[in-house]
Amino acid sequence: MYLREFDLDLPYIVDKERIQAIMNEKKCEYHDATKFDYNLNWDDKRRSFRLETRCITAMFERLFVKMKTEDCKKVLIECVESITDERILNFSGIVTVQVKSSYNEFILGNDDEKKRTTLNLLLKGIEKISREKDWVIDAFRDVSSQIEKIGYLNEWIWRKAVKSPQKKYYAEVLCQHNVKSMDISILIRQMDGTEVRKIMVISELPDEFAYAKHLGQLVWTSESEVVLVNKNGDNMVAVRIE
Incomplete structure (x- = not known):
């Protein structure tokens, strides 16, 4: 055991x-x-x-x-x-x-x-x-x-970064587990690591049973848009490069 x-x-x-x-x-x-x-x-x-x-x-x-x-x-x-x-x-x-x-x-x-x-x-x-x-x-x-x-800061990158179709950017999902919420953000960076966008897309109860359902798959739909699809595949949140 x-x-x-x-x-x-x-x-x-x-x-x-x-x-x-x-x-x-x-x-x-x-x-x-x-x-x-x-x-x-x-x-x-x-x-x-x-x-x-x-x-x-x-x-x-x-x-x-x-x-x-x-x-x-x-x-x-x-x-x-x-x-x-x-x-x-x-x-x-x-x-x-x-x-x-x-x-x-x-x-x-x-x-x-x-x-x-x-x-x-x-x-x-x-x-x-x-x-x-x-x-x-x-x-x-x-x-x-x-x-x-690390100052009691509970945050991590969920899974691996995903490259855009033309490989100009990569996207990551940042999970920030706080006392009162789990905040899930999508980060978009240029290939040299320069941050292009960071958008919090979901704020959920701070428990795995509440937030895990949102973490299904991170997918680029074009060179300028990436979406986070939930586990059931019936809901998504999108972030675009402005």
């Missing part, structure tokens, strides 16, 4: 007083009250937290060289106000550990602060797991240092 994936989560914590109040108000059972409470008070927070931390966890995955393990394919860090379980658990290769953090402090931070907090929480969890599993921590710290050195 190879470790390739990393993620943060905001697990649901039951507030007993609130659950009891819901049970009294709605005259329902405990299970139904917790389900109502989760949907009303937690689901959006959990989704928002996962989206806003994905910028750094995805960057960590991209820079990390896969590591062979006995039983782990993914590290999942549960970020909690108070640690209720010190154990390191394994569910079908997903190794989970709790790390203390404050959601309210996180959500009030600016984007740079959120990036730093995400990396710090991720590394804390990895260190706890590494001590139990006797993993060499240097490989993880090296990735953390790389992220810090």
Whole structure:
């Protein structure tokens, strides 16, 4: 088994007083009250937290060289106000550990602060797991240092550049994974590297399940126009050389 994936989560914590109040108000059972409470008070927070931390966890995955393990394919860090379980658990290769953090402090931070907090929480969890599993921590710290050195900037060129029909230009797709968005731009350059155009063509939620559908194929339709076709082939965005 190879470790390739990393993620943060905001697990649901039951507030007993609130659950009891819901049970009294709605005259329902405990299970139904917790389900109502989760949907009303937690689901959006959990989704928002996962989206806003994905910028750094995805960057960590991209820079990390896969590591062979006995039983782990993914590290999942549960970020909690108070640690209720010190154990390191394994569910079908997903190794989970709790790390203390404050959601309210996180959500009030600016984007740079959120990036730093995400990396710090991720590394804390990895260190706890590494001590139990006797993993060499240097490989993880090296990735953390790389992220810090490039200023937490998660951007990359998707696939290879594509040359225009007469080979005067080449085009690339630039992906910029931010805290609140994934911004996808088309870059057109002359063959010597001089930038001719740079246009952001798509801004999507900062998660692979949201933005991957837009990345199908980059195609020149003429010497002056290039289009990005989605995976289904039923939608495209075009950029022309003015």
